Amino acid sequence: xxxxxxxxxxxxxxxxxxxxxxxxxxxxxxxxxxxxxxxxxxxxxxxxxxxxxxxxxxxxxxxxxxxxxxxxxxxxxxxxxxxxxxxxxxxxxxxxxxxxxxxxxxxxxxxxxxxxxxxxxxxxxxxxxxxxxxxxxxxxxxxxxxxxxxxxxxxxxxxxxxxxxxxxxxxxxxxxxxxxx
Numbered sequence: 001x002x003x004x005x006x007x008x009x010x011x012x013x014x015x016x017x018x019x020x021x022x023x024x025x026x027x028x029x030x031x032x033x034x035x036x037x038x039x040x041x042x043x044x045x046x047x048x049x050x051x052x053x054x055x056x057x058x059x060x061x062x063x064x065x066x067x068x069x070x071x072x073x074x075x076x077x078x079x080x081x082x083x084x085x086x087x088x089x090x091x092x093x094x095x096x097x098x099x100x101x102x103x104x105x106x107x108x109x110x111x112x113x114x115x116x117x118x119x120x121x122x123x124x125x126x127x128x129x130x131x132x133x134x135x136x137x138x139x140x141x142x143x144x145x146x147x148x149x150x151x152x153x154x155x156x157x158x159x160x161x162x163x164x165x166x167x168x169x170x171x172x173x174x175x176x177x178x179x180x181x
Contacts, residue, residue: 032176038115039169042112045105047166050158057155060090075146078098084147088139089149096132099153103129114165121161 062072064086072079072087079087107124113119132151138146 028176032173035173035176037167038112038114039166039173042105042109043114043162043166043169046102049098049102049105049160050162053095053102054159055156056090056094056098060087060094079147081131084144085149088144091132092136092139096129096136097131099125102158114168119161121154121157123160126149127151128153 032084064083066075072083103126105124110118128149128151131151135146135149138144
């Protein structure tokens with residue numbers, strides 16, 4: 001009789017251990033799938049677009065720096081018509097398409113956010129893009145009085161946000177895959 005109880009107890013303990021281990025593995029796999037999706041569909045594209053846009057902007061600033069070493073739009077003397085025309089070319093062919101893609105990622109994939117609420121930096125990005133779309137629409141109509149969005153681009157904040165979140169998820173992904181750094 002004791003042998004039957006012992007055998008049944010061991011069998012139950014084995015089943016319970018197997019069940020709990022399977023549950024833990026399934027949860028780990030689900031978490032890994034979520035992290036992979038966050039990286040591939042949200043934070044990866046947002047990070048890449050932010051970096052590309054930042055590097056393109058730095059290239060623009062280096063190329064069109066004034067003789068005193070200051071960028072035309074960070075200067076006490078307003079930009080010339082030529083500088084504004086060059087800006088419009090870069091803005092419409094490089095910067096606006098990049099930031100529109102960033103906004104589209106945020107809007108379409110917001111369910112992949114790490115945070116429970118939309119971070120203010122991403123709302124600022126979306127508002128900046130809308131403001132630039134108005135400016136670009138005016139340019140298309142031949143109105144060149146404005147050359148910026150009505151809302152400031154959250155460049156440093158966005159770079160910080162995308163860099164830290166991307167790195168955090170990559171670290172978590174590595175841990176879930178059993179890799180050590």
